[in-house]
Amino acid sequence: MGSCIICGVDVDGGGRICDPHQEDVVFDFRGDSPDQLVSDRFYRGVVDGYAEFGVFVDLAPGVTGLLHRSELDRRLDSLDWEPGDEVFVQVKGVRDNGNIDLAWSIRQADREFRGVLVQDGDTEYLPEEDEEEPETDAEPETDSEPEPETDSEPEPETEAEQEPEADAEQEPETDAEQEPETDAEPDEAVEADEADTSEVDDAEPAESAADETAADETAADEGDADETAADEGDDDETAADDLDDERERVGIGTLADAIGDAVRIDGEVVSVRQTGGPTVFEVRDETGVVDVAAFVEPGVRAYPDVEVGDAVRIDGEVESHRGDVQVESEALVLLAGEEAEAVRRRLAEALTAEARPEGLQPLAGDEAVAELADGLLDAAEAIRRAVLESRPIVVRHPATADGYVAGAAVERAVLPLIRDEHAKSDAEYHYFTRRPLDDPVYGMDAATNDATRMLQDRDRHDEQLPLFLLVGTGSTVESADGIDLLSVYGVDAVVVDAEVADPETRESVDTLVSPEIDGVDADLSTGALVASLASAVNDEVRDDLRHLPAVSYWAETPDRYVELARDAGYDAERVAELREAIALEAYYQSYQDKRELVADLLFEDGGNLAAHVSEQFREKLETEVKTATENVVTEAVDGVEFAVLDTDGYTHRYDFPPTPLLLDDLHRRNANGEAYATVGIGTDELYVRTTADVSVRDVAERAAELAPNADVATAGLREGKIEFLSGERDAVEDAVVAALAEAF
Numbered sequence: 001m002g003s004c005i006i007c008g009v010d011v012d013g014g015g016r017i018c019d020p021h022q023e024d025v026v027f028d029f030r031g032d033s034p035d036q037l038v039s040d041r042f043y044r045g046v047v048d049g050y051a052e053f054g055v056f057v058d059l060a061p062g063v064t065g066l067l068h069r070s071e072l073d074r075r076l077d078s079l080d081w082e083p084g085d086e087v088f089v090q091v092k093g094v095r096d097n098g099n100i101d102l103a104w105s106i107r108q109a110d111r112e113f114r115g116v117l118v119q120d121g122d123t124e125y126l127p128e129e130d131e132e133e134p135e136t137d138a139e140p141e142t143d144s145e146p147e148p149e150t151d152s153e154p155e156p157e158t159e160a161e162q163e164p165e166a167d168a169e170q171e172p173e174t175d176a177e178q179e180p181e182t183d184a185e186p187d188e189a190v191e192a193d194e195a196d197t198s199e200v201d202d203a204e205p206a207e208s209a210a211d212e213t214a215a216d217e218t219a220a221d222e223g224d225a226d227e228t229a230a231d232e233g234d235d236d237e238t239a240a241d242d243l244d245d246e247r248e249r250v251g252i253g254t255l256a257d258a259i260g261d262a263v264r265i266d267g268e269v270v271s272v273r274q275t276g277g278p279t280v281f282e283v284r285d286e287t288g289v290v291d292v293a294a295f296v297e298p299g300v301r302a303y304p305d306v307e308v309g310d311a312v313r314i315d316g317e318v319e320s321h322r323g324d325v326q327v328e329s330e331a332l333v334l335l336a337g338e339e340a341e342a343v344r345r346r347l348a349e350a351l352t353a354e355a356r357p358e359g360l361q362p363l364a365g366d367e368a369v370a371e372l373a374d375g376l377l378d379a380a381e382a383i384r385r386a387v388l389e390s391r392p393i394v395v396r397h398p399a400t401a402d403g404y405v406a407g408a409a410v411e412r413a414v415l416p417l418i419r420d421e422h423a424k425s426d427a428e429y430h431y432f433t434r435r436p437l438d439d440p441v442y443g444m445d446a447a448t449n450d451a452t453r454m455l456q457d458r459d460r461h462d463e464q465l466p467l468f469l470l471v472g473t474g475s476t477v478e479s480a481d482g483i484d485l486l487s488v489y490g491v492d493a494v495v496v497d498a499e500v501a502d503p504e505t506r507e508s509v510d511t512l513v514s515p516e517i518d519g520v521d522a523d524l525s526t527g528a529l530v531a532s533l534a535s536a537v538n539d540e541v542r543d544d545l546r547h548l549p550a551v552s553y554w555a556e557t558p559d560r561y562v563e564l565a566r567d568a569g570y571d572a573e574r575v576a577e578l579r580e581a582i583a584l585e586a587y588y589q590s591y592q593d594k595r596e597l598v599a600d601l602l603f604e605d606g607g608n609l610a611a612h613v614s615e616q617f618r619e620k621l622e623t624e625v626k627t628a629t630e631n632v633v634t635e636a637v638d639g640v641e642f643a644v645l646d647t648d649g650y651t652h653r654y655d656f657p658p659t660p661l662l663l664d665d666l667h668r669r670n671a672n673g674e675a676y677a678t679v680g681i682g683t684d685e686l687y688v689r690t691t692a693d694v695s696v697r698d699v700a701e702r703a704a705e706l707a708p709n710a711d712v713a714t715a716g717l718r719e720g721k722i723e724f725l726s727g728e729r730d731a732v733e734d735a736v737v738a739a740l741a742e743a744f
Contacts, residue, residue, distance in 0.1 A: 005115045005126065005299055006274075016117055016124040024460060026088055026113045028127065029059045030120040034094045037063075042105055042113065047085045055081065057089055057102060065091065065100030072104050073429065074596045106429050109321070111275040111291070114460070115299050128298050243315050243331050253287030255325050258318045265290070265327065266335070266343050269310045270390040271462045274301055281332070282390065283312065285343070286350030289390050289422045292316065294329040303332050308462055311340035355385040357539075362532045363549060364560040368515070368524045369532045375513035376529075379494045380536040382467060382511055383410070386492075387417045387431070392457070392466035394433045394450060397526075398440035398473055398718075399590040400661075401583040405527035405552040406471040406496075407434045408598050409545055413538035433466075434593040436586065440718045442474040447482030451489065468493045472526035475501035475514050476717045483508055496533060498526040499718060527552025528561060543568070544603055550575045551582065551602070555668055574610075578602060581613035584620075587656045620656045625665055627651070632666070638741040640675045643667075644733070647680045647687075660719045663687050677740050681733050684726040685715065688736070694743045696720045699736060702743075706735035 002011045004018040005025070011018050017025055026042045037043070037059070045057040045065070054068040054076065067089055069076040081087060090103040110116055117124050247264040255263065267285035274280075278293040279302040292314055294302035306312060313335055316327040335343060357380050362369035369376070386393050395410055397403035415428045422431070437446055450468065457463040468486060473479060475497040486493055487508065494511040495501070501514035513533070515524070528549035535542040550557050550565035557575075565575050581601050585594060601610050631650035632643045643666070645651075647659050657665075659680055667678040667689035678689040688696055697714045700722045704712040710728030712735070715721040724732040 002124070005117065014123070016126070017115070021114070023090075024113060025115040025117050026107075026110065027117050027119045027124075029063065030118055031060060032062060032121075034063055034065075034098045034100050036119070036121050037091050037094055037100065038119075039091055039093045042088055042090050042107070045087055045089055045102075047081045047083050047087055049083050050076075055079065057087060059089075059091075059100070063100070065089070065102040067102040067104065071102065073106070075600075078596065106426065108426065109324075110277060111273065111280045111293065111321075114274050116275070116277070126298065243313065243333065247315060251287035252283070252285045252290045255288075255290055255318050255327070259320050259325070261318050262315070262330075263318055263327070264313065264315050265292075266311070266313050266339075268343060268347060269306060269308050269312055270464070271308060272306070273461060274299070278302065281306065281312070281329075283314065284347070284388075284390055286346045288420075290325055290327055291321075292327045292329050292332070293321075294332055302329075306332065306334060308464070311335040311343040313339070351385055351388050354388055356381045357384070357536045360532065360536050363528070363535060363542075363546060364558075364564040366524070366528065366532065366558075366560060369529060372513055372515065372529070375511070376496075376533050376536060378511050379469075379496055379513050379533055382492065382494050383414060383469065383537050384417065386467040387414065387421055389464070390422070390431065391464045392431050392433065392454075393469060394435060394454075394466045395469045395471065396435055396437055396442060396446065396450075396473060397471045399436040399438055399586045400440070400472075401554070401579050401586060402525050402527045402552045403436065403440070403472045404582050404586050404598060405548050405602070406530035407436070407593075408602050409527070409531045409534040409548050410434075410469065410471065410537070411595070412544055412599075412603065413534035413541050416541065417538055434595065436590055436593065437473060438590050439716055439721070440473050441476070441716050442470055442479040442482040444481050444485065447485040451485055454489075454491070465489060465491050467491075470495045470497075471530050472497055472718070474509070475499065475505050475512065477502045477504050478714065478717060480504060480508065496526070496530055498524045498529045523556065523558050525549065525552040547575065547578075548602065551578045554579070554664065577610045577614040580617040581610040583661065584613055584617040584656060587658055587661075617656075621662070621665060624651060624657055624662055625669070628662060628666060629670075632670075635737075637737055638744075640677060640741045640744045641673070642737055642740070643670060643676075643678045644737070645678070645680045647682045653682075660687055660721075663689055675744050677744075679733075679736065679740075681729065681736075683729070685721060685723050686732070686736060688720040688722065688740065690740065690744075692744050694740065696722065699739045699743055702739035703732060703735040706738055707731040710735070712736075 002014045002016050003009065004011055004021060005016050006021045007018060009018050022038075022041055026044055027038075028044050029037065031037070043059050045059045048056040048058045048064055050056075051066075054066050054071075056064055057067055058064050071092075072079070088105040088108050090105050092101040092103045094100050107113060116127055118127055118129075243264070247262070249266050250258065250263050252265055252267065255265075265283065265285060267283040270282040270284050270289060272279065272281055277298055278295040279300075281292045281294065281303075283290060283292050296302045311334070313333050314327060314329055315331045316329040319326050319328055357377055360370070360373040360376050360380075362373075383393065393414060395407050397407040411432065411434055414432055418428045418431050421427075435446075435450075454463075454465055458465060468491060470479075470493060474483060474493070474495040483493055483505075492510050494513075495505070495509045496513040499514065500516070501512055506512055506514075513529070531545045531548045531552075535545055546568040547565040547570040549561040550570065553561070562572065562575075565571075570578070578601060582598070585597060585601065601613070628645055628650055632645050635642050635644070645663070645666070647653070647662075651659060651662060653659070659682070663678055663680045667676075670676075671678070671689075671691050674691050676691045680687045688694075688699065696717055700712055700714040703722070704710070707724070707728055710724040710732045712722060712724045712732060715723040722732075722736065
C-alpha cells in the first residue's frame with residue numbers, strides 16, 4: 001500500500017495519490033496503451049499538430065489524444081503552441097476505439113500543480129525514483145568514506161554521486177562529510193541519515209533528515225542559503241545571516257527588466273503553492289506581484305512557517321520561466337516589528353492611492369448615472385483594490401443581452417489591470433471569472449456553486465477568497481439567501497443594478513449601486529450603468545465602451561446613447577446586429593462565459609461575425625413568434641386586454657429563443673394602449689409583461705390569496721416570473737389575470 005504524496009494517507013494498490021487529490025498533480029505517462037490512462041487526471045504532453053477541429057497531443061510514443069476546439073477557453077487560432085511544445089492537458093475519457101478525448105488545462109507549468117508523478121502503465125512513482133534505480137541496484141561493497149570538503153559546494157549531478165560508497169553505511173567523520181550525498185540526491189540523503197540516526201548528536205533529536213542536513217551545513221559554515229532556510233529550528237536567524245547586507249530593495253514591478261540579476265524584494269505573501277519540485281510563494285509589494293520559487297527537496301514544503309499574509313524579505317535571482325518572470329530564492333526571512341509594519345504600510349498607502357478613482361465621468365454625460373456617482377466610485381474602488389490585493393474577482397450577470405454587455409464591460413476594464421499587476425502570462429484566467437446566470441436571481445444554486453469553488457481554491461491552492469460582483473442581479477429579496485451564504489465566509493459582494501433595490505438587500509450587501517425609489521430613471525439599463533462603472537475602473541478602455549450602452553437596450557434607446565454609439569462608429573443597424581448576436585450566444589451554453597467569442601462580437605468584429613449570428617437570431621425568433629402568435633388567446637377583463645400564451649404547448653422550450661425573450665418581443669409588437677398585458681404560462685411558472693407600472697410581487701401576493709393551494713410566489717422580479725404548483729395551473733392562470741386587472 002502506498003501513501004499520497006500530498007496528504008500522506010494510505011492509497012490502495014500501491015498508488016501515490018489519493019482520490020481527493022487526483023486533479024492536484026500532473027502525470028508523466030510512460031505507458032503504451034490508451035486504456036492505461038485515468039480519466040480526469042492531468043498529463044504532460046507534446047503538441048503533435050493542428051487540425052481544423054483541434055490540437056493533437058502526444059502523451060507518450062504511440063498514444064495521442066485530441067484536444068477539441070470546443071474544450072479550449074480561447075479561439076483555436078489564438079493558441080501560441082507549436083509542434084513539439086510541452087503542454088498540459090486533462091484526459092476526459094478514452095473511447096472504445098482507443099480515441100482519447102482531452103480537455104484544456106488552465107495550469108501550464110509544473111509549479112502550478114501540487115506534485116508530479118510518473119505513471120508507467122499501472123505503476124506510479126516520483127520522477128526522482130527513476131534516477132535512483134541504478135544506485136538502488138548497486139549494492140555497496142566498501143565502507144570507504146566519501147570525499148570530504150571537495151563536494152561541500154555541491155554540483156547537482158556529479159560523478160562522485162554515482163560511486164557505490166555514496167550509499168554505504170559509515171561512521172560520520174564530520175557534518176560536512178555527509179553534505180555531498182544530501183545535496184546530490186535528496187532520497188539518498190534521507191537513507192543515509194536514517195542509517196545514521198543512532199549516531200546523530202543528541203542536541204538535534206527532533207529534526208528531520210532534511211533539517212539535519214541544513215543544520216549540519218550551517219554548523220560547517222558553508223553558507224548555502226536554500227539548505228539553511230530549510231532548517232525549521234533556526235529558519236529566521238539562519239536565513240537572515242544569509243541575506244546580502246549590501247543589496248538594496250527593488251520594486252517587483254521592475255523585475256521584467258532585471259532578468260539574470262541578483263535582487264532583494266520585500267513584500268507580502270499572497271499565496272503558497274507546493275509543486276512536485278519547489279514551493280512557489282506569490283509575493284506582492286506596492287509595485288506588483290511575482291512568483292518566488294524556493295527549493296528544499298522535490299515536493300517538500302520550503303519555509304513551512306511562512307503563511308499567506310506574512311511580510312517577508314527575499315534575496316534571489318530573477319529568471320524567465322516559460323515567458324513569466326520568476327525569482328529563484330536564495331534566502332527568505334519573515335519580517336517582524338517595524339520592518340513588517342513598513343511593508344504593510346507601503347502596501348496600504350499604495351492601495352489607497354491606486355484603488356480609488358479620481359472621479360466618475362458618466363458615458364454620454366448621463367445624469368441618472370451621475371446621481372449614483374458615490375456608489376459607483378465605491379464599487380470601482382472595491383474592484384481595483386481586489387486586483388491590487390491579488391484577490392480573484394467573480395462576476396455574476398444574467399444570460400441576457402443586457403447582462404452580457406454589463407459583464408463584458410467590466411471584463412474589458414479589469415483584464416488589462418490584472419495583466420499589468422501580475423508577471424504570470426495566464427493571470428487573467430486565475431484572477432477574473434465571469435459566470436452567467438440562467439435566471440436574473442442570485443439564488444442558492446448559484447451561491448452554493450460559488451461557495452464550493454472558492455473553498456476548493458482556498459484549501460487546494462491557498463487562494464484568497466474572491467470579490468463577487470453581481471450586475472443586474474442580487475438586489476432583490478429573491479437573492480437574499482444566496483448572498484447570505486457568501487457572507488457566512490466573510491466574502492465581499494458588490495451589487496450594481498439599474499433597477500431599484502429592495503430595502504432588505506441594501507442592509508445585507510457591502511456595496512450596492514441602485515437608484516433610490518424617489519429618483520428612478522426608467523430608461524437606464526444595467527449595461528449602460530456598468531459601462532460607466534467600467535470606465536471608472538480603467539479609464540484607458542473608455543473609448544472601447546462607448547457603444548455598449550446602446551447595445552444593452554431592446555427598444556427606446558435614449559438618444560444620448562444612440563449618438564455616443566454613432567460617434568464610436570456604430571450606426572443603428574450595427575448596434576442591432578450586436579444586440580441580437582449577443583442575445584443568441586447568451587442562450588447557448590448559458591453557463592459558459594464565452595470570453596473570446598463575446599470579445600470578438602463586441603470589440604474586435606469587423607462586421608461579418610455579428611451579422612452572421614444576427615441573421616440566425618432573426619430567423620429563429622420570427623419562426624417562434626409566428627407559431628406563438630397563432631396560438632395566443634386574447635380576452636378582456638375589467639377593461640384590460642390580455643394575450644395569454646401556453647408556453648408548454650406552443651413554444652420550443654429547449655431551443656432559442658428563451659421564453660422571456662419571446663414574450664418581450666410579442667409584447668412589444670402587439671401591445672396597444674395603456675391597458676395591455678401579455679402572460680406566458682407553463683407547467684409551473686408564468687411570465688408577465690404589462691404596459692402599466694405594475695408590481696409583479698404585488699400581483700403574486702394577490703394571486704396567492706385567490707389560489708391559496710397553489711403556493712404562488714415571485715421567482716424573478718426583474719423578468720416578471722412567478723412560480724406555482726403545477727397541479728393548480730388553471731387556478732393560477734385565473735388568479736393572475738384577476739390580480740393584474742385589479743392592479744391596472
